[in-house]
Amino acid sequence: MSVLIFVDQADGHIKKSSFEILTYGADVAKQLGTTADALLLGATKEDLAALGKYGITKVYHIDNANLNNLDAQVYAQVIADAATQTNANVIVCSHNQTGKAVAARVATKLKAGLVAGACALPDTSNGFVVKKTVFSGKAFANIKIASAIKVISVNPNSHSTVIGDGNATVETLNINVPTPKVKVTAVNKISGDIPLTEADIVVSGGRGLKGPENWGIITDLAKALGAATACSRPVSDADWRPHHEHVGQTGIQVAPNLYIAVGISGAIQHLAGVNRSKVIVVINKDAEAPFFKAADYGIVGDAFEVLPKLTEEIKKLKASA
Amino acid sequence: MKILVCVSKTPDTTAKVAFKDSNTKFDDAGVQWIINPYDEWYSLVRAIELKEKDAAVVIHLVTVGLADAEPVMRKALALGGDEAIRINADSHDSFYIASQIAAIAKEGNYDLIFTGKETIDYNGSSIGGMVAELLDMPYTSLVLKFDLNGNTATVTREIEGGEEVSEVNLPLVVSSQQGMAEPRIPNMRGIMAARSKPLKVVEPIAVDALTSIVSFELPPAKAGVKLVDADNVAELVKLLHEEARVI
Numbered sequence: 001m002s003v004l005i006f007v008d009q010a011d012g013h014i015k016k017s018s019f020e021i022l023t024y025g026a027d028v029a030k031q032l033g034t035t036a037d038a039l040l041l042g043a044t045k046e047d048l049a050a051l052g053k054y055g056i057t058k059v060y061h062i063d064n065a066n067l068n069n070l071d072a073q074v075y076a077q078v079i080a081d082a083a084t085q086t087n088a089n090v091i092v093c094s095h096n097q098t099g100k101a102v103a104a105r106v107a108t109k110l111k112a113g114l115v116a117g118a119c120a121l122p123d124t125s126n127g128f129v130v131k132k133t134v135f136s137g138k139a140f141a142n143i144k145i146a147s148a149i150k151v152i153s154v155n156p157n158s159h160s161t162v163i164g165d166g167n168a169t170v171e172t173l174n175i176n177v178p179t180p181k182v183k184v185t186a187v188n189k190i191s192g193d194i195p196l197t198e199a200d201i202v203v204s205g206g207r208g209l210k211g212p213e214n215w216g217i218i219t220d221l222a223k224a225l226g227a228a229t230a231c232s233r234p235v236s237d238a239d240w241r242p243h244h245e246h247v248g249q250t251g252i253q254v255a256p257n258l259y260i261a262v263g264i265s266g267a268i269q270h271l272a273g274v275n276r277s278k279v280i281v282v283i284n285k286d287a288e289a290p291f292f293k294a295a296d297y298g299i300v301g302d303a304f305e306v307l308p309k310l311t312e313e314i315k316k317l318k319a320s321a
Numbered sequence: 322m323k324i325l326v327c328v329s330k331t332p333d334t335t336a337k338v339a340f341k342d343s344n345t346k347f348d349d350a351g352v353q354w355i356i357n358p359y360d361e362w363y364s365l366v367r368a369i370e371l372k373e374k375d376a377a378v379v380i381h382l383v384t385v386g387l388a389d390a391e392p393v394m395r396k397a398l399a400l401g402g403d404e405a406i407r408i409n410a411d412s413h414d415s416f417y418i419a420s421q422i423a424a425i426a427k428e429g430n431y432d433l434i435f436t437g438k439e440t441i442d443y444n445g446s447s448i449g450g451m452v453a454e455l456l457d458m459p460y461t462s463l464v465l466k467f468d469l470n471g472n473t474a475t476v477t478r479e480i481e482g483g484e485e486v487s488e489v490n491l492p493l494v495v496s497s498q499q500g501m502a503e504p505r506i507p508n509m510r511g512i513m514a515a516r517s518k519p520l521k522v523v524e525p526i527a528v529d530a531l532t533s534i535v536s537f538e539l540p541p542a543k544a545g546v547k548l549v550d551a552d553n554v555a556e557l558v559k560l561l562h563e564e565a566r567v568i
């Protein structure tokens with residue numbers, strides 16, 4: 001019995017959401033009175049022994065060229081084999097793009113119940129019950145897993161990383177890696193930007209900004225804060241901003257520490273994608289805008305006047321820090 | 322070329338989320354049901370677009386649901402598609418649902434299976450991957466663009482901070498999202514035609530569910546907004562730094 005944490009990388013670097021699940025997996029192991037091990041696939045630039053700091057006992061590293069790109073079928077095979085070989089009964093991954101591709105396959109291979117999009121540690125007082133977000137963040141469901149093996153994919157930004165001391169043992173496993181059927185031909189990174197789903201702070205603009213030519217005030221504020229940029233659906237529908245910035249019920253769901261909404265009315269479909277943010281700031285010239293009801297802080301005012309001032313104040317704060 | 326499009330009914334995006342029976346069931350009183358937007362706007366419409374280019378394409382729709390799912394299936398047929406299959410079962414366990422769909426898919430020998438990236442009610446993102454695993458097919462998830470050239474699909478999927486383009490031979494399972502197709506609405510001809518399209522009802526196969534819903538919860542209400550004067554932006558920065566500690 002042990003916990004196996006599937007650690008996801010991009011360009012050989014462990015993703016922020018994977019550090020979060022290292023702590024999550026270690027916490028689950030503590031709860032169950034067992035140990036947590038990590039599994040990392042493909043070439044890496046990380047110091048794997050250092051993952052011991054997150055409470056990890058062993059790191060299994062399978063360095064095989066067939067694992068340098070994601071083929072869900074190949075990854076699932078390897079993760080499931082690793083789980084079986086290491087006798088893991090709980091498998092943890094992030095509910096990020098990679099997790100969404102592989103968790104369901106791994107669970108099916110292992111005949112394991114899956115909770116996808118978990119937002120809290122399991123409750124083991126009566127069986128094994130995991131809380132997850134449902135209705136696009138408008139509610140939570142407590143899901144009981146009946147099977148002996150359990151798979152949990154954890155929402156990014158829902159579990160804080162804890163860093164302690166210690167070193168993990170790094171080992172490999174003897175696993176046959178199949179040839180991928182999915183051939184990756186190009187990777188187009190949006191250079192310089194912070195990925196929206198990984199960002200601690202998000203600055204988001206809506207139709208109130210009137211047109212794409214006015215987005216400078218959004219990107220300036222985002223830059224000053226080290227934030228990612230996002231937008232409402234009509235903004236991406238009108239091609240003012242790229243589709244991958246569209247947040248909401250039918251777009252990307254985000255849960256940053258700080259979400260700043262500028263010129264967005266706060267329609268229910270928009271809120272569904274952002275209401276798990278820890279702190280919401282709304283800047284809108286209409287005091288009646290529904291978004292204020294979902295906000296922690298707000299300014300009733302014209303974005304074109306407020307935002308440049310806000311950016312200046314943030315710069316002052318950063319300069320004094 | 323045979324395409325299977327997985328369709329789910331979900332509450333309208335503006336539906337009030339409330340629970341009944343001691344918070345164990347979604348309260349659907351007065352709720353309008355729609356086709357899950359990812360299934361409709363992206364999966365189904367992309368399948369229809371492929372059929373418009375190649376008349377040899379056959380589109381079947383499948384849902385796992387009780388009789389109350391039929392209006393939504395008729396609406397999907399009005400958009401396009403040749404016939405619909407309803408598997409007569411009600412479940413919230415992804416493995417149970419995926420096993421039902423996989424059984425139909427095996428029988429129908431489909432080249433391509435589309436699912437939405439998730440449903441907007443249970444947000445599992447699981448059905449596509451499970452169906453692919455049960456059928457031992459490759460799976461591309463969170464797909465933004467999908468093109469076919471003979472037996473080879475060119476697929477663009479979302480990754481953190483960008484996109485990845487890949488090629489993969491059919492058969493294939495895909496989960497769809499925004500970008501894959503231009504949403505459209507059914508026209509009068511489609512609505513008329515849908516009335517006479519076959520909607521088959523089949524009984525589920527025996528499968529044990531691996532999970533069950535114990536209860537639902539609503540998030541705690543917000544304390545209320547703290548408003549800062551537009552002429553005092555520095556105050557907002559101070560609050561975010563010292564009180565909320567998020568910057």
Ligand SMILES: Cc1cc2nc3c(=O)[nH]c(=O)nc-3n(C[C@H](O)[C@H](O)[C@H](O)COP(=O)(O)OP(=O)(O)OC[C@H]3O[C@@H](n4cnc5c(N)ncnc54)[C@H](O)[C@@H]3O)c2cc1C
Pocket residue numbers: 205206207208209231232233234235246247248249250251262263264265266267268269270273283284285286289301302303304334358
């Ligand atoms: C099925 C369905 C799914 C949907 N999914 C999504 C989704 O995923 N995401 C999403 O965002 N929407 C979604 N929508 C659309 C949603 O209903 C709203 O129409 C949309 O969110 C509104 O975008 P907005 O707030 O940018 O624009 P508007 O509603 O037009 O609001 C603009 C706001 O800007 C303010 N404003 C104007 N000028 C200024 C200024 N100078 N300074 C400050 N404020 C100003 C106005 O007071 C107003 O509140 C969906 C709709 C449907 C039907």
